Amino acid sequence: MKMTDNKEFIGYVGTYTKENSEGIYTFTLHTEAQKVSNVTLAAKLDNPTYVTISKNNQYLYSVVKEGEAGGVAAYLINSHTGELEEQNRQVVEGASPCHISVDSGNQTVVTANYHKGTIESFEVDEENGTVNPASSIMAHEGSGPNKERQEKPHAHYAGYTPDEKYVVGVDLGIDKIITYGIKDSTLKEVNSLSVNPGSGPRHIAFHPNGKYAYVMTELSSEVIVLTYYPEEGSFTELQYISTVPKEFDGNSQGSAIHISSDGRFVYAANRGYNSIAVFSVNQNSGELTFVAHTSTEGNWPRDFVLDPTGKFLIAT
Numbered sequence: 001m002k003m004t005d006n007k008e009f010i011g012y013v014g015t016y017t018k019e020n021s022e023g024i025y026t027f028t029l030h031t032e033a034q035k036v037s038n039v040t041l042a043a044k045l046d047n048p049t050y051v052t053i054s055k056n057n058q059y060l061y062s063v064v065k066e067g068e069a070g071g072v073a074a075y076l077i078n079s080h081t082g083e084l085e086e087q088n089r090q091v092v093e094g095a096s097p098c099h100i101s102v103d104s105g106n107q108t109v110v111t112a113n114y115h116k117g118t119i120e121s122f123e124v125d126e127e128n129g130t131v132n133p134a135s136s137i138m139a140h141e142g143s144g145p146n147k148e149r150q151e152k153p154h155a156h157y158a159g160y161t162p163d164e165k166y167v168v169g170v171d172l173g174i175d176k177i178i179t180y181g182i183k184d185s186t187l188k189e190v191n192s193l194s195v196n197p198g199s200g201p202r203h204i205a206f207h208p209n210g211k212y213a214y215v216m217t218e219l220s221s222e223v224i225v226l227t228y229y230p231e232e233g234s235f236t237e238l239q240y241i242s243t244v245p246k247e248f249d250g251n252s253q254g255s256a257i258h259i260s261s262d263g264r265f266v267y268a269a270n271r272g273y274n275s276i277a278v279f280s281v282n283q284n285s286g287e288l289t290f291v292a293h294t295s296t297e298g299n300w301p302r303d304f305v306l307d308p309t310g311k312f313l314i315a316t
Contacts, residue, residue, distance in 0.1 A: 010082040014048040054106040059129040063097035070095035088130040101159040108185040110158040117153025119169040123185035136187040142174035162210040166233040172200040179233035208263040212286035216257035243277040256303040
């Protein structure tokens with residue numbers, strides 16, 4: 001999300017385009033009126049299911065699918081209207097990206113490819129924000145005990161550690177958190193952590209203090225609390241805690257996870273149970289305590305964001 005001159009916020013939403021959606025949509029969040037308006041199509045694009053904005057708010061990067069290929073589309077953001085102007089695209093054969101991140105210096109974009117089971121990196125042109133052809137394609141190997149969902153690697157997240165020394169890949173298919181060193185937009189595996197078999201890790205969020213990380217699992221609907229060691233880019237497990245009530249016996253799958261800017265609360269989305277699970281964070285140990293479930297008032301929440309004021313959570 002980015003702030004406009006009148007202290008309202010412009011947000012962008014990626015979509016699946018198999019049915020009625022046409023691409024990336026934009027909306028305005030009015031914090032005083034507590035409402036969302038001006039939902040409009042910002043860019044026509046096939047399956048831009050995840051988008052990210054550069055730290056300087058100048059560029060938006062989206063995953064894109066083109067036939068049997070997939071990759072990244074780069075857009076220039078109009079600072080006054082929020083409109084998007086496409087700069088370029090880079091795709092890789094066989095890729096099916098589902099997550100995308102960009103570093104704070106807007107130098108490298110990384111993507112996770114679910115069906116291909118890879119993490120890919122793309123160098124960004126500092127002059128115009130365009131993306132160059134893929135610098136790295138890191139293929140995962142293995143499988144998990146869930147024969148329907150873990151028959152092969154399914155990378156579901158690619159993002160940076162707080163110090164940006166490493167890129168972290170989260171793979172649902174092989175129950176692993178994989179850490180890559182990054183130099184000149186090129187990746188090299190340096191560490192990995194195996195989590196509970198069949199849990200299906202999906203996304204990760206780091207505590208602002210850089211000491212802890214929180215992994216959302218899709219298949220077991222849990223948050224895994226990890227200690228992060230920046231010297232070698234490694235993790236150890238601290239805690240597993242469920243995101244759904246013990247008495248719930250329906251179908252639910254974990255999706256997104258985010259942490260408040262002050263590091264006091266972790267929020268985790270449940271699809272099926274259709275809620276946001278709220279946890280308080282022990283600032284000394286990093287461990288979580290369940291606080292509440294809040295209904296999303298809608299089915300199958302895939303992701304959400306916390307607005308820059310920290311007062312609103314917008315789920316899609």
